[in-house]
Every structure is written in C-alpha cells, then in structure tokens.
Amino acid sequence: MAAPPKSKSKSLNQGLGSAKAAKKDEFYTQYVDIQKEVEAYLEFNPKTFRGKVVYCNCDDPFESNFFKYFAANFNKLGLKKLISTSYDGSSIAGKGTLFEEYTAGNGKRARPKAVAVTLDHVKDENGDGAVDIEDVKLFLKRNKAARVALKGNDQYAGGDFRSPECIALLKEADIVLTNPPFSIYRDYVSQLVEHGKKFLIIGNTNSITYKEIFPLIKDNKLWLGCTNFNVGMFFEVPDDWEKYHHIDKATGKKIARVSTACWFTNLDHGRRHQPLKCMTMAENLKFSKNLKGKKAYEKYENYDAIEVGTYKDIPSDYDGVMGVPITFLDKYDPEQFEIIANGDDRDEMEALGVPPLGPEYVGNVGRRKVGVASTKKAAFKRIFIRHRSRSTKRTKK
Numbered sequence: 001m002a003a004p005p006k007s008k009s010k011s012l013n014q015g016l017g018s019a020k021a022a023k024k025d026e027f028y029t030q031y032v033d034i035q036k037e038v039e040a041y042l043e044f045n046p047k048t049f050r051g052k053v054v055y056c057n058c059d060d061p062f063e064s065n066f067f068k069y070f071a072a073n074f075n076k077l078g079l080k081k082l083i084s085t086s087y088d089g090s091s092i093a094g095k096g097t098l099f100e101e102y103t104a105g106n107g108k109r110a111r112p113k114a115v116a117v118t119l120d121h122v123k124d125e126n127g128d129g130a131v132d133i134e135d136v137k138l139f140l141k142r143n144k145a146a147r148v149a150l151k152g153n154d155q156y157a158g159g160d161f162r163s164p165e166c167i168a169l170l171k172e173a174d175i176v177l178t179n180p181p182f183s184i185y186r187d188y189v190s191q192l193v194e195h196g197k198k199f200l201i202i203g204n205t206n207s208i209t210y211k212e213i214f215p216l217i218k219d220n221k222l223w224l225g226c227t228n229f230n231v232g233m234f235f236e237v238p239d240d241w242e243k244y245h246h247i248d249k250a251t252g253k254k255i256a257r258v259s260t261a262c263w264f265t266n267l268d269h270g271r272r273h274q275p276l277k278c279m280t281m282a283e284n285l286k287f288s289k290n291l292k293g294k295k296a297y298e299k300y301e302n303y304d305a306i307e308v309g310t311y312k313d314i315p316s317d318y319d320g321v322m323g324v325p326i327t328f329l330d331k332y333d334p335e336q337f338e339i340i341a342n343g344d345d346r347d348e349m350e351a352l353g354v355p356p357l358g359p360e361y362v363g364n365v366g367r368r369k370v371g372v373a374s375t376k377k378a379a380f381k382r383i384f385i386r387h388r389s390r391s392t393k394r395t396k397k
C-alpha cells in the first residue's frame, strides 16, 4: 500500500497532481478506430477472437466504444464472453453516453458507481430480425444480473484495474482490449504481462523507450498494432476541455488530436510478417536524399554501429549494428531484423560496452555526433538493430 502523505501541503500537491493526470486520461476512443484496428487482425486470422473471453477493463460499458464495438459484433467475432468494467474514479462517468439509460433516470443519479457488465450471448431481444447494439441495450435493461457493482477495497477504488475484483475478471479473460489511462501505463502493461494475457491497447509512442516497455518489444512480447502509427489519433474529449481540434458535426462532441497515440499488442497480425524492402548501401548512397553527397554511412563515435536516419535507408547488405529511429518499429518484421538495444537506456548501452559520452556532447552537437549517448533530447533516440539472417550466419560460423 502507498505510504501515507507526509504533510498536508504535500498531500494537497499530490491530490492536484493526480487530478491533473486523471484529467489527461479522459479521452475516448472512436468506434471507427477500434473497428479499423480489430478488422486488421481478422484479415490475418479470422478466428482471432473466436471462443475468447474479451475484457475491456478501463471501459464504462455504458460509454465506451470498445464495449459498444464488441457487443455489437459479439456473434460475428464468435466471442464466448464480453466483460467491461467502469471506474469509480472516472471524472466523466455519466457525461458522454452511448445509452440513454444514464440520463433517462430521475435526475438524482449524477455519478454512476463502478460496475462490471458481462455478456455471454447477444440475441435478437427486440425481435426486429437483426442482432445489433439495440438488442444489447434491451438485454441490459432486462437483465439486471448482467451487471455487478464493484466496490474496490482500502487501496483501490471500485473498478480500478488493480483491485482484487478486477484482477479476478482479468484472470478469466483471454484478450484485454482498451485505451487505458496513460498516467499509469507502466503499471497497466506490467499487470497484463504478469498475468500472461493477450492484449490490444492504445498507448503513447513515447512509452516505446520506457525501461518497462522496450525489453518487451526487444523480446517480441509486445509490438505495434496495425493502424495509426506516427499519424496521431483523434479522441472524443469531455465538453469542458478547452484545447481540442474540432467539434464532430454528427455528435457535437469535442475531438482532440493526440499525435503520439498508437496501438500496442501481442496479437499477431499480417504487417509484422512483411519484410521491409531494402536497397544496398551503394544504392542508398546513390539515390537516398538523406545521404546525398556522402561517401559512406556515418559511424558513431562511441559504438560500432552506423547511423541510419530513416528506415528507408536501411541497407540490405550491412552485417553490423545499425541505429534507427523508433519509427522503424512500424516496419519491424522479427524474422528479418533483430533488435539489439535501446540507445536511450544507459544501463543497456553500458552492458554493451558503450561508454557514456562526456558533457560536451549533451545538447550542443549535431544529432549524428551525439549518436547513442544523449538521453537529454528525445530526437536523438535510436534503436539498435541488425539483419537477422546475417547475425544468424555469423553465430553459425
């Protein structure tokens, strides 16, 4: 359990800090983004969700498009069960609703309490010949037993993904899908990994180089999803947000753009089995505009590796280690490349024998000269890779 706050002022600061963090968490995934991403997995393997228990654990079932998508497509996907839990700490619960039920009451129900909703079938409840979200609404209205109140405990509020009630549901799940709170993303991913769950979640591209995340990417336990990498995503945000991108004409909802949001998963998909087409070093030096005027790829001063400023310039015929930007991960085929290290992780680099650079290199030199060493500027982040077939050949010798 967290240590009690030491003083009143510290406690107030912590409160304001976490309120700010929670506020940043309040952005809501659009249905179309979930649909696009999920359908990409179905293209690769139509049985991805067949017979599976799907759990959306940061998702108010009455508000989340994750719940709405999986409920509406329950039969098409062949789900065994869909579970969705809301969180007592949510500051917008009951404000943006998919179902009228929240707003239709007697007006006294301002902030709904955390619930777990479970669906184990979806059938034509209203007898209109179609099975769709209208049937889910009716089912929930008719079957109060499908929802259970979540009380939490001394440590966690009801519906907190770390609470014992939610962990019990997690254990039951095969695949977890959600857009979790970014402010506690490390904890969130650690929990999924600890419980050995399959997942498809939205996160921040900045998290790629986190100490808790990168090793998972390196070991092929987590990778990028299929859509939206490096282009940003649009989310619905609460009405009181002042900074937003536009107002959706159809819904009247405020929409914000998050340039660093993308999907992370450990579900297999087709894109990660498409090898990147690379030219030779000589061809790149001749044709690449980034390498114009250069006679050779530049080498780092502190590591035996070449700098490759964009995945487009990765040479097909270089045996050694290459430093590439994190955008490479979108093109990463684990059968083609091996990930060696995260240049942003000092411990990892030191373990490879890469000495830390002196202060003269921090912040005042060109990016190529800084090479692997600067942790001060995100722009200098590099991932170190090499061709897998070549490294395998080397080991065999």
Ligand SMILES: C[S@@+](CC[C@H](N)C(=O)[O-])C[C@H]1O[C@@H](n2cnc3c(N)ncnc32)[C@H](O)[C@@H]1O
Pocket: 025, 026, 027, 028, 029, 057, 058, 059, 060, 064, 065, 066, 086, 087, 089, 090, 091, 159, 160, 161, 162, 178, 179, 180, 181, 182
């Ligand atoms: C970024 S929003 C996304 C909501 C929804 N998953 C979606 O994609 O539209 C993150 C949600 O997680 C909820 N949340 C915050 N902390 C949580 C926690 N500790 N456990 C469970 N949910 C939490 C927030 O209330 C918020 O609704």
